[in-house]
Amino acid sequence: MRKVTIRDVAKEAGVSISTVSNALNDVDTINAQTKERVLEAVEKLNYIPNLNGRFLKSGESRTLGFFTNTMSGPYFNVLVEAMCREADTNGYNIIIFVLKDVPAIMSNIMGRNLDGVLIFEDMGFNEAEMNTLKGSGIPAVFLDREIADEKISSIVFDSYKGGYDATRYLINLGHKKIGFLAGSPTMYDSRERFRGYRAALAEYGIEYDERHTITGYFSEEYTYNSVKSAARHPEFVLPDAMLAGNDQSAIGCIKALTSEGYSIPKDMSIIGFDDLDVSQYFTPALTTVRNPMARQGLMAVDMLLDLIKGEQGMVRKLDGQLIVRNSCEIVK
């Protein structure tokens, strides 16, 4: 019942604890028979090394930490699954921390002898925390902000380009009055997609009309309500098309408009972001800019491993992919 330690194994095998350690860690100076004997003792006693002791001493853990404050968002699985596979391929494990407050995050990043960390939704490290992270020398890859440092990389979806491309697609379909479904202004993705949208409008000489920007905080329900109340406004003008900051808001918008008697895409085209599982099943099937999560996960791990190997931090941007389905119509 008491926990079996390396000492018990040593006694059982009639050797010193150093020898047990050597046997387990494949140190080459060990005699084959001795090793055998140790392994038998390990087997017999069901010995499993204590990782805290091990990490404490060796300083390494061959473990990567993935930090996020929420697991919602349906692309999450895909991201993590890809990460785990890539880490595994390289002989690392990933452990996932779902933590809400930054102090807890810091304490786990710094206190666990992780070889490196992946940070998905940081909820805003402040300057001081960022500095302790930098100062710690722990390799880190951020997935939600652009940043680079000696030991810090980041890999972000190129939301600016995505917003730009999607808007241009709508313009090329012949649309003029193009609205935007915004998330919170604090969200990097929302801001960048909006920037891209504005840039495309500007490039084609289309004037931006702020009455066509509706804030739905990237939530289906919130967007539904916002759009619904906008649509009921006496001076409401339906845009030709709408660029939604994400698929959820696109869906909320379509539902709201449908319930107000409009028909999508006949009365208005709409394009989303992310390509959720749901989007292909939705009616109308959603045209959207796919966020290549699996690729992002894989590359994030690779970048982290590079940092661990001693390479310099860098920023990398990933292009989205326009998935054309049935939610947009060409203007006749």
Add this chain to the structure above:
Amino acid sequence: MRKVTIRDVAKEAGVSISTVSNALNDVDTINAQTKERVLEAVEKLNYIPNLNGRFLKSGESRTLGFFTNTMSGPYFNVLVEAMCREADTNGYNIIIFVLKDVPAIMSNIMGRNLDGVLIFEDMGFNEAEMNTLKGSGIPAVFLDREIADEKISSIVFDSYKGGYDATRYLINLGHKKIGFLAGSPTMYDSRERFRGYRAALAEYGIEYDERHTITGYFSEEYTYNSVKSAARHPEFVLPDAMLAGNDQSAIGCIKALTSEGYSIPKDMSIIGFDDLDVSQYFTPALTTVRNPMARQGLMAVDMLLDLIKGEQGMVRKLDGQLIVRNSCEIVK
């Protein structure tokens, strides 16, 4: 750049390391001013305690481990999110391990001084591993199999009852020839749902016809192919209704049948399991038995905390909820 330890803090504050430890752990005998001084030093040096050292000594971690071999399955988020919230409420953290092989799982369970573990998809512990787990005295809750022991509980979705209820629903709609879309025979849920299905058939005196059981391994694609090839068989008879072991196989089946020219639910009713996000958006919207994942997660954590408090292990079963949508029709 070097890692700052408790020793550095002690020196900075001009006290012993014991005092630093006491200050940080709110030991009540400490003088208020001393504590203040220590805390200042901590702040100044950006000291964050090493958790490996801490756990090694104290044996406790106020951390729960959640073990799974895959994050797929769209209910995963919901489950984990609920768990994290419940753990947090009780002052615990959860860390998630996505591991494929049992030895790695064992090594993390036993080696990390976790206060307790949640096991989602065990991939089959063998007898010996189960015994080391039991012997370790580490409290564990299984979410995918029925088991109870001194320090082991389990909480499972009542798949038997779900299968029984769903089948009875189909029978009450007037269906007679009712088929089953099976997963792998090694899957607890598939087996239990099948048992429930058989029980309902038996109760209503309907003979089981094995030609109407198709194995699709709970995967949309596999099921699609299986159903498609079944449908093309010269002696194929379309059942009145089908009980799918999960929503994914239901969707695969519907797609296959639709592509073969059948119309669902007109030609055949079908009912799924799980209530995926997708299921409500699918056409036809899927009637399904909802697996109350959030509730399961919450209760699993509660049961684990009870074990940690010293209570005896137990098995608990959770009822599914029949969500009626448009994939079943009453027989005229």
Add this chain to the structure above:
DNA sequence: ATAAAACCTTAAAACGTTTTACCTTATTTT
């Protein structure tokens, strides 16, 4: 004035490993 109690602080041991440097013994080389 002395004894007892209360209050803080700390040295040292412990947690379970890995690693370093050293020690045997056996083998090879000279």
Add this chain to the structure above:
DNA sequence: AAAATAAGGTAAAACGTTTTAAGGTTTTAT
């Protein structure tokens, strides 16, 4: 036969904490 090398083991230190038991002051009670 002596010296050098190799092979295999090990004692002890170290990793960064917490905790125990034992201080040393100061205050309170006798």
